[in-house]
Amino acid sequence: MLLTDLLALPFFEDRHRDLAARLFDWASRHVPGLVDHHDVDGSCRRLVAALGQAGWLDACVPPNGETLVPLDVRALCVSRATLAYVDGLADFAFAMQGLGSGGISLFGTPEQRAAACPSVREGRAIAAFALSEPDAGSDVAAMSTTAQRVEGGWRLDGLKTWISNGGIADHYVVFARTGEAPGAKGLSAFFVEADSPGLSVTERIEVIAPHPLATLRFEQCFVPDACLLGAAGEGFKVAMTTLDIFRPSVGAAALGFARRALDEALQRATARKMFGGVLADLQLTQAKLADMALDVETSALLVYRAAWTRDVQQRRITKEAAMAKLHATEAAQRVIDAAVQLFGGLGVASGNIVEQLYRDVRALRIYEGASEVQKLIIARQLLAERRERG
Ligand SMILES: Cc1cc2nc3c(=O)[nH]c(=O)nc-3n(C[C@H](O)[C@H](O)[C@H](O)COP(=O)(O)OP(=O)(O)OC[C@H]3O[C@@H](n4cnc5c(N)ncnc54)[C@H](O)[C@@H]3O)c2cc1C
Numbered sequence: 001m002l003l004t005d006l007l008a009l010p011f012f013e014d015r016h017r018d019l020a021a022r023l024f025d026w027a028s029r030h031v032p033g034l035v036d037h038h039d040v041d042g043s044c045r046r047l048v049a050a051l052g053q054a055g056w057l058d059a060c061v062p063p064n065g066e067t068l069v070p071l072d073v074r075a076l077c078v079s080r081a082t083l084a085y086v087d088g089l090a091d092f093a094f095a096m097q098g099l100g101s102g103g104i105s106l107f108g109t110p111e112q113r114a115a116a117c118p119s120v121r122e123g124r125a126i127a128a129f130a131l132s133e134p135d136a137g138s139d140v141a142a143m144s145t146t147a148q149r150v151e152g153g154w155r156l157d158g159l160k161t162w163i164s165n166g167g168i169a170d171h172y173v174v175f176a177r178t179g180e181a182p183g184a185k186g187l188s189a190f191f192v193e194a195d196s197p198g199l200s201v202t203e204r205i206e207v208i209a210p211h212p213l214a215t216l217r218f219e220q221c222f223v224p225d226a227c228l229l230g231a232a233g234e235g236f237k238v239a240m241t242t243l244d245i246f247r248p249s250v251g252a253a254a255l256g257f258a259r260r261a262l263d264e265a266l267q268r269a270t271a272r273k274m275f276g277g278v279l280a281d282l283q284l285t286q287a288k289l290a291d292m293a294l295d296v297e298t299s300a301l302l303v304y305r306a307a308w309t310r311d312v313q314q315r316r317i318t319k320e321a322a323m324a325k326l327h328a329t330e331a332a333q334r335v336i337d338a339a340v341q342l343f344g345g346l347g348v349a350s351g352n353i354v355e356q357l358y359r360d361v362r363a364l365r366i367y368e369g370a371s372e373v374q375k376l377i378i379a380r381q382l383l384a385e386r387r388e389r390g
Contacts, residue, residue: 006300011308012074019059020078026054027086035089037356040210041168045126047093052123060098061105061121065114068105070314071245073307077252081303084256088360091253092211095246096165100127102242103173103189107230112191116171128169130160130192130216131239137162138373140175140239141184145218147176153225154178154190156198156218162367166214167201170194173229173238174218180233187235191227198222209359243368247321248306250368251328255299257361258332261339262292264353268343279342288338295331302327319381326374329364336361 007017034046051057059075062068076098084091101120105113119125136142145158156176163172171193178188192199198221205213230238269280269289279285306320339354340347347354365371 006297006304007078009300009304011304012078016074016078019075020082023056023079023082024086026056027083027090030054031083031087031090035087037089037210040089041212043089044093044165044168044212047090048097048126049123051090051094051097052121056094057097057121057123060094061101061117062113063121064118065110066105066117067113068102068245070311073245073248073310074304076246076249077303077307080249080252081256081259084253084360085260086256088209088253088257088356089211091256092164095249095253096129097121097123097127098249099129099242099246100165100169100171100173102245103129103229103238104191106241106245107189107234107238108191112226112229116191119170125170126165126168128163128165128172129242130163130166130172130174132162133159134161134215138370140236141187143175143177143187145174145176147178147188147190147223149178150222154188154223154228156190156192156221156223158218159202159215160218161215162205163214163216165212166216167204168212172199172216173242175235175239176218178232178235184236185233187239188232189229189235189238190223191229192221192223196221196223208362209356244316244318244321245310247368248303248310248317248324250364251299251303251306251321251324254325254328254332254361254364255296255303257357258292258296258299258328258335261332261336261354261357262289262296265289265292265339265342268339268346272344285342288342292335292338295335299324299328299331319378322369322374322377322381325369326371326378329361330371332361333365 007020034050035043059079080091083094097120101117104116120127133143147154147156174190174192175187177186179186198219200217201214202217203215269285270278272279302324306317306324309320310317336357340358343354346352
């Protein structure tokens, strides 16, 4: 399905259609010259600067001193689907600016917002979100990094891992245990400059779809009082509210990857000669293409339904966002796998577009809440709705 067909859905307004068309045109012309997949740090720096200068980061970071809500979630999702279609690293660079500054723009004071957000929005600073730890991934409440009150601020000690933009970020939103209550209620969020004494990058992590990713160590790292985001003890809320807003956009990125894979598969299937015709003449191929299209279009409906609900009905979208993320990421994996199959040997050849997509899509089913976690969220919401109805 063409992007223009998806954007004709009643979920959108003309400004979203215009955004998608302009961003696609810009990304097609500029992104290939900015990305070198063998130099992800340099690529991400160039991408962030270019996205900021061209004004595309306006869709994920609010202007000077303003809060993230109301954020145009449809604009965020359209941007991610468009960038992911063109290049996974471009989508990554875009999304992390929003996720990495979300805690500041949502819970920061006007001074904190004004100090941090404009440079992130303009692509002059790189942002990151440091929640996960070696022993606390899905189980966020098991976090063991601590922040102890000291004169004038806090002292952070512990390890954070799987931190996207780790090593190239200018600042991090870091979550640590401050102990107001046991478990999730005893966490707080902090804005931490990357050059803070006591903060170091201990390891760069290599993954199948390379991007800047690192483990951070905090050793008696002093953070001034002015860097606490929200109230002490509110860290879990800061993390979950940020993730709630960005979750449907992970589905949007998956949708972008899946659309690209379907387009590439259609092109290949109609060009590849075999058995006296082309691959697309075979009914088993047609069945595969039909399944792929169904997966793409159901993902689009769920992702854009979640974004529309948030924007237009202005209510929490916990269930809708979880459904969008779960379905779109799982479906994109199936679509891309089918595309690899249709390409035959070429599908697994390094550097082929579907091989790249195959690696790009995998982590989306794990981060920002693994698929199993999304299922639990959906079921809990269903049961709560049932209880409310009595
Ligand atoms: C590429 C990448 C980028 C990332 N970027 C960031 C980042 O920028 N900042 C950050 O803080 N973190 C980041 N993460 C970390 C990510 O959020 C965690 O990997 C994720 O939360 C899962 O945690 P874990 O890896 O410790 O897996 P675990 O928590 O050990 O979970 C392993 C598996 O257990 C299963 N599982 C989990 N819960 C349940 C359940 N309730 N029932 C049944 N099965 C379950 C799931 O299949 C899950 O994948 C990133 C991860 C990756 C891979």
